[in-house]
Amino acid sequence: MRFKLTLGVAALAVSSTVFAQTKWDLPTGYPANNFHTENVAQFAADVDRATGGKLKITVHANASLFKAPEIKRAVQGGQAQMGEILLSNFSNEWPIFGADGLPFLADSYDAAMKLYKAQKPLMERKFAEQGMMLLYTVPWPPQGIYVKKPIESAADLKGVKWRAYNPATARIAELVGAQPVTVQAAELSQAMATGVVESYMSSGSTGYDTKTFEHIKYWYDTQAWLPKNAVLVNKAAFDALDKPTQAAILKAGADAETRGWALSKTKNSEYIELLKKNGMTILPPSPQLKADMKKVGETMLQEWLQKAGAEGQAIVDAFKKM
Numbered sequence: 001m002r003f004k005l006t007l008g009v010a011a012l013a014v015s016s017t018v019f020a021q022t023k024w025d026l027p028t029g030y031p032a033n034n035f036h037t038e039n040v041a042q043f044a045a046d047v048d049r050a051t052g053g054k055l056k057i058t059v060h061a062n063a064s065l066f067k068a069p070e071i072k073r074a075v076q077g078g079q080a081q082m083g084e085i086l087l088s089n090f091s092n093e094w095p096i097f098g099a100d101g102l103p104f105l106a107d108s109y110d111a112a113m114k115l116y117k118a119q120k121p122l123m124e125r126k127f128a129e130q131g132m133m134l135l136y137t138v139p140w141p142p143q144g145i146y147v148k149k150p151i152e153s154a155a156d157l158k159g160v161k162w163r164a165y166n167p168a169t170a171r172i173a174e175l176v177g178a179q180p181v182t183v184q185a186a187e188l189s190q191a192m193a194t195g196v197v198e199s200y201m202s203s204g205s206t207g208y209d210t211k212t213f214e215h216i217k218y219w220y221d222t223q224a225w226l227p228k229n230a231v232l233v234n235k236a237a238f239d240a241l242d243k244p245t246q247a248a249i250l251k252a253g254a255d256a257e258t259r260g261w262a263l264s265k266t267k268n269s270e271y272i273e274l275l276k277k278n279g280m281t282i283l284p285p286s287p288q289l290k291a292d293m294k295k296v297g298e299t300m301l302q303e304w305l306q307k308a309g310a311e312g313q314a315i316v317d318a319f320k321k322m
């Protein structure tokens with residue numbers, strides 16, 4: 001009898017361990033070898049190790065599970081327990097998400113970190129209202145202009161087919177007289193190959209990922225802004241985990257943020273070298289082009305402040321004081 005009981009307890013312990021394994025999905029919009037995705041994969045591996053395999057997070061790269069603009073809603077609705085989004089993709093929903101997409105408001109890593117600190121409390125509140133948690137953010141490297149022919153000023157961009165990845169990059173096209181078409185990163189190579197895209201603004205990272213050098217030969221290093229990716233967690237899914245697993249996610253998330261910001265910075269110069277190696281000409285913007293783009297930035301900041309109201313002003317004020 002006693003023997004039987006012990007066996008029963010042991011069997012129960014084994015089955016409850018097996019039963020306790022949780023599987024989560026984490027869709028992202030960027031390719032597996034992109035530094036953001038590698039960072040997310042490292043995060044998932046850290047959680048796996050810290051929980052002894054209790055929480056398995058599968059990273060679905062390159063918009064394979066959800067298209068990039070659909071990931072936020074998927075996490076909110078619980079179709080995915082976690083997901084990586086580009087915050088400024090959602091500036092039409094709430095202008096504060098777009099603060100880091102404004103040209104020349106925060107145009108260095110230091111400034112980007114300050115802007116993040118100014119945005120963060122508001123964004124945490126917003127995501128909480130939407131049933132999510134902001135786990136961490138990582139910036140893309142500084143944004144420059146990919147273009148087929150050399151340009152001296154913004155006027156040289158008139159009429160060119162311009163790829164936008166968010167509302168702000170579409171607005172830039174309008175302001176310089178280019179023709180915007182919104183194409184997410186996962187479809188960009190294809191769009192260049194078919195001639196739909198002749199020009200766009202983005203990082204050296206995305207230029208390299210999408211083999212832009214096969215279609216476009218110039219990149220003007222304007223260092224205009226550093227848009228952030230954010231990794232989100234569905235709050236109900238998080239709350240359903242035991243405390244040690246929750247702690248493992250928070251710790252691995254904090255580590256991923258520190259690692260990701262450093263990685264973005266180092267990778268920036270690596271990507272620029274790789275672009276050069278592959279035949280891309282990297283140029284500083286002419287003083288005229290710089291002045292033109294700054295003017296675009298000023299217009300966009302005014303438009304953004306109009307939409308973002310007191311919250312937007314508070315962020316800009318806090319950022320400028322840091």
Ligand code: PCA
Nearest residue numbers: 140165185202203206227
């Ligand atoms: N790459 C992403 C967003 C910003 C960036 O550097 C893209 O081009 O879609």
